[in-house]
Amino acid sequence: MNYAIIVGGGVGVRMGANIPKQFLLLNGIPIMMHTIRAFYGSKHSPQIVIVIPQDQHDYWSECCEKHTFDIPHVVVGGGKSRFESVKNGLAAVQDRCVDLSRCLIAIHDAVRPLIAPDLIDATFEQAALTGAAALAIRSTDSVRLESANGLKNNAYPRQRVYLMQTPQTFKGPVLFESYKQDPDPIFTDDASVVEKKGYPITIVNGDARNVKITFPEDLRIAAILSGADV
Template sequence: MAVLSKYVIIVSGGVGSRMENSLPKQFHQLRGLPILMHSISAFHKDDKSIKIILVINEKHHEQWVDLCNKFAFNIPYQLVYGGETRFHSVKNALEFLFKQETSLNNLLIGIHDGVRPLISQNVIKNAYKNAEINGSAIPAIKSRDSIRIVNKNGTNEAIDRDSVLIIQTPQVFRANLLKESYKQKFEESFTDDASVIEKSGYPINIIDGDIRNIKITYPSDIDIAAIWMRPS
């Protein structure tokens, strides 16, 4: 069996409007290091052969360089500027990647939110392993809360929470699936990469996620993440 090459695209172009602070959320410190650096380090720690492509807002470039110098951050990566939406940011990274790779047959590409700093080595390994076999691997966890949906007429109703999955990243795919799927025009329903793949008609393979793999969105999330990062 051919040895597969692995990439991860780490998307970090957000402005963090819900963080009650002008500093982009990916640059906030978590236990002495910017959140984004924790996310990058997780993939480098798991497998140093994984090639990292970092997507940031062009306006944040100088700020990011200053942080790398301040924290002596030297993990290798390639930099791409983001687009109008997450879809466009990922597409920019894929176009950059496909210019470097002449063959997509033995290539796996993970896509990860830069503000999920607690991603575990186990989830990373399982995601790439499952994507190699099934073409895609999407980590998810079940909801622990009761769930209600709001209908178009404004009414709401309860649904079985066991039928609801909370989707996480990294979402890993065979490269040819991503290349074909990202030829589509953007739609508002494209909230993650799995939704783009699914729209192209490809099946989505769900794997076990991790309850600790939270997406940093609010200031309190940093406090929660810091507790989970404490040595046991």
């Protein structure tokens, strides 16, 4: 059985919005609905678990009713951090998955609405082979690394630098075992959690159009890429 945990913990501060960014409209519907549709329309068509703060659940229900959004999904309360929110999503998966060894789980940012279904499928297929697969794109910019004391920086080959995206997809036992660890500041995504547990990460080529909506200009870019009115 395949699952997708879609994490939406944003509150809209950096967007300058009065509603959480996952609920902002893109082409007439909330951003998170585009994200859910992509997973539902993928070949692997995972069962979908949405993780958002408890106080946003009623608003999400109202959005679904307003937009006649009926794609099946489970809504789970978020935690104080992304790490805790993913753990809450995993608990919901565990309630539904009898055999974790036969389970593949994708983790995705709710505010990456332009993810292509074929890329979702690619991460599932790679995770089935290697246990842990994550979308990423190579850096096209020159890169410099700062020294530990911040007094020096050095050029670094950009062809060896990847910019991580989601979804990041894992075999059930790999992800559940990794999330038994205590939180760590280095955990900036799920791949970093899994890597610290000792599992290698397989990179799947991502797409620059798989933008994460963080700032107002990101929403304008997403609108252009989706063909919506800006």
